[in-house]
Amino acid sequence: MSNTVDTPDDRDRAAREMRDALVDKLCADGMITSAVVERAFRTVPRHRFMPAGTPLQDAYAADVAVKVKTDERGTLISSVSAPFIQARMIEQARLGPGMSVLEIGSGGCNAALLAEVVGPEGRVVSVDIDPEVTRRADTLLKETGYGHRVRVVPADAEYGVPGEPDPFDAIIVTVGAWDIPPAWPEQLAPHGRLVVPLRMNGVTRSIAFVRQGDHLVSTSAEVCGFVPMQGAGAHPERGLPLLDAEGRTVELRFDTGAPEDRICCTECSRPRAPKCGPASRSSTWSPSPACTCGSRASCPGSAGSPRRRESSCTANVKSGSPSGACAVTPSPTWWYAPPWVGTGRSSARGPTESTATGLRPRWSNRSKPGIAKPATGRIPRSPSGRPAATSPGCPTARSSS
Template sequence: MTKETSAVNNTPTVDELRNQLVDQILAQRPLPAGIERALRTVHREVHLPGLDPTDAYSNKAVTIKDNPDGPLALSCASVPSVVATMLAQLDVRPGHHVLEIGAGTGYNAALLSELVGPKGQVTTIDIDSDVALHARTALNRPGYEHVRMMEHDGLLGAPEHGPYDRIIATVGIWDVPPAWWGQLADHGRLVMPFRWRGQTRSVALTRTGNSLASDGMELCGFVPIVGQDGERTTGLADNTVRLHHDQDQPIDANDLDEVFSSPPVDVWTDVRVGRQESFDGIWLRATAFEDDICRLEVTKKALERGVRRPVIPVRSPALVLGDSLAYLIAERDGADAERPVRLGAAGCGSSGPALARRFAAHITAWGADRLAVPHLTVFPSETADRDLPEGHVMNKQDSRVVLSYE
């Protein structure tokens, strides 16, 4: 379509759509010039063949392969603004050697290729042969044949082409695989959607010897990597309520059989939020102090049966201990026009009121410093207690994670 035809029909060209999307992303947050240039250069529609260009350049995820065994897709094209944020976290420089775990559509690898330049190298891997073929085909079409595409288990990385200056995972990671330690250069950076206590954050980590230390994290959501099994789901109330938790959290459905049989006890705080204000930091803060925090999912059927509505039914933080739990709730009371929503906790079970008060304390602490982000450090699983820094320790299968507010 020519520019003249576009103007007559008032139909934006693909270039105009792409630049509009980049402008939208930049309005949310500034980006380094190299990333902006890459976003304006790489054609996302090439990686999403058959999709209307307007949808290809919308700021949303697109499923490219469904999962016949579950609700989550096997592979997605990530939300472009999240892609941009993670690239900014990765801090790729010209000449870098980059490993991408999870090829997806190949779009992110094309962006990485623009960032590393002609003297750099991008290796992207995917365990799924269909996804790998899709990415290879899409990369070849506009001239990114030099990007190395491998059908490979992401948990094993690609040691034959390491070490890498940068590693980025575009799938949810519950634990840092041992193989990655040997493939990331010292002082190299790893960016991954890290999953713990029912939530996911894109965490940027720098390796120094046998530690990975964070210098930033962003809320995100990604399809989990194939092969890790550290998360559990426990169904309650005829499976109309579900708890999503880590394997080290001793949650027993039998203990919680009667947890919703009595009305909950509400504990309200003085913390208030605006309609568009994120309060996910409460969940994040609680993970730095609690071993009992996880994700609560309450279905429509449970709400119809009278279960107290959590702040977000499909994903709200909850404290769970023995036969009791407490979770985040909200109400609009009109007391403050700018921040009309008050936050609190609902406690259920014999220890529900005490758990609700514990939860309310985290809400209050977050309310006093809403932008604070904990420092996260990852160590190999064999690291002794004496070699860990001060903070709250979470033990995973292959690593030990320390969270602290400095």
């Protein structure tokens, strides 16, 4: 197919072909698993929700998120999510005709997909704290014929959506969250589903929760990434840049503030690890409440081919060093540098060294659970009515009470 599009008719024809090719790929990759979601993705003209000048190839690439707006510092605060994660989150919500859904984080494209999934008898409400974003979404939805099927609301979703007395069958959050405010479960119907990109210790997963009585139980999780939450629910990560031996930047990212004790930055001696894989498989498991610092790492890559590495429980580590730099955060009792980032062996220091080095066989004996498959978690309500996030076997669960 030629990349040159000369007329509106040519562009529409090319868009239809690319849209069908995209959906074929999403179905083949297992991102789309239901007929109703497939039909929605084949119907919605997603290129019409993109900023002016966006190439069709970007609009219909399965793994490309398109930038819409940045703040005064250049930080991305609004985007059109990549099709693969849109599909997965809608499938996680298990929506169907006639159902009601609240989207937290507007853009227009995802709301149009939701409108197609729930059909004319369904109800779609999209909320965003940024009036510019909601105006844009509302305009694009009207231009594409979805204006009467989606209600766009400018509001801070931390406190719920005004003017919606009836609960929703599903709530899909399309911005990164650090916590679940009480307003979301309160607007969820009994046995309703909440799909939220929840950041836990530097790792964001799209987690599907189903409401069961006074708590939520997770049913699935997908590793993902989203623009950060704004407003009252914002909880920005703190970045701490370090330099490796060759002047390359290693950035630690903290959810709850940097530790008071020292940060160690180690340049690994070998350019690549003997065994490596995606971060979702090459990740440690911290099974004991005594473990205050775990790590995860992706393949460090070979010399001359920088790859991003991340290490997290207390902190998230990102580095472009081709030699495989790793940074670890020490706790008051011990710290642990994972062996798969290039050292070839566990590296534990401090009074609980045996505990640190003993983690790996215990993790292996449990079939090496990784960040892509966390334990099923529950979020019970605290006496104050605010859910307290917990995860069985995870020492880093946060209480929100």
